[in-house]
Amino acid sequence: MSAYQEENFFTRGPSPLARLTFFSLVAIAIMIADHRFQALAFVRLGVSVVLTPIEQAMMLPGKLVQNLGLYFSEQGRLITENATLNAKVMELTAGHQQAQLIRAERTYLTTLSEANKRFGDRGVLAEIIRDARNPFVRKVVINKGSSHGLRAGLVVIDAVGVVGQLTAIGVLTSEVTLSTEKNQSVPVMALRSGVRAIAVGNGRDGSIDVPFIPLGADIQVGDALVTSGIDGTYPAGLSVATVASVDRNPAFQFARISATPTSGTEQHRFVKVLTQEELKEYPQPDVKAEENKPGRERTGPKRREIR
């Protein structure tokens, strides 16, 4: 430390208070830039490239212990599991053949009607590495990133339902915001009655709220909520949650509905990222048609082509 060779009697530079003011202002500016405008994604990306291998290395000791334990305990479990799985394969084979037929028929029909594409089998299997180290958010980190073709906004599912959505992409890892995160919303419909709704994460516990449902709407406890597919982000038909409680208080305009997520958003290990094609948000307006008829623009309500 050179400071000890040349002792300065007086400290130089700005005072601690001035420094505090400066750094606090910079920090607040960065926070605003990050929160409001999401302007600093590239900084995150850059630093995460360096951090990822270090994080992986720090997980090695835990994994080692875990694997050692598994080595001794898994053998018996695997044998029984294998037996049940074999039985299940036999059971499913018949169903699979039937499903193939139905899928072929459906492909033919959808090409005929040029209907919206639903998600196919395209997807990237990923493993959950860890929870986000932040007690305020409900996010997990998976081991696939932009180098595997992922981008922000893709939907993540597990074997039973929607897990969440990709929100931050690193090169080798990315962050999944669980559907139970506060204000994380998924457009859903009740499978039984067809009532459309929005499932919004609660954030406090692992439950999901369904706001803005009129008191008289046909929703019961036990109704399955599946994605409705009308937003263009979540493909239709994925299971999201099951209605757990419906509170119809006439004092309020809307019913208070709470649901439990179908997927084990807190405990699963492998997830699938659906890499569907990016849907256009809005249909392109027919510019030429309007140019040809300038006079008719204001005569009636503007019609938008609905695909």
Place this chain on the structure above:
Amino acid sequence: MDLTPASRDSMRLPVPLRLLIGSFVVAFLINLMPWRGLALQVYPDFVLLILLYWAMQEPRSVGQGLGFLLGLLMDVADSALLGQHALIYVVVVFLAQLLRVRVLQQSLPAQGLHVLALLSLAQLISVGLNLSMGRELSGIWLIFSPLLSAILWPAISVFLALPRLRLRPGQMIS
């Protein structure tokens, strides 16, 4: 062991650079471990603790600028809002600069109490920032993180002082 500057029992060498950097690297690695569940809420922020220690012991080398940079690094690592840890670290270092002479005169447990106050303030800022962004408080357990840090403070102080202590012949570390 009396580690206060006023004590005549211990003489200290200047801090070797590798101890300074090494302690930060180790603290950072510990923070990067996959904490989850309850442990995620109560684990002490080791980087902040080490930063606080050096800001008090070595104010010439460790200042608010370093705190700011480390904070940004932790923000990315914790997938927090960028700038959140940076703000907290800068505030803590500032308070350390303000209070260091007074704090270091006291015994290690008493220093721990000061640390408890400082880190509680840091935790309060963190909670306030998160609440202002519309997030929910995930539990009351968060208050134990500063407490654990305060308990760890004497141990860390002794541990980081050991490499640079010069003992008199015959003197023992008690």
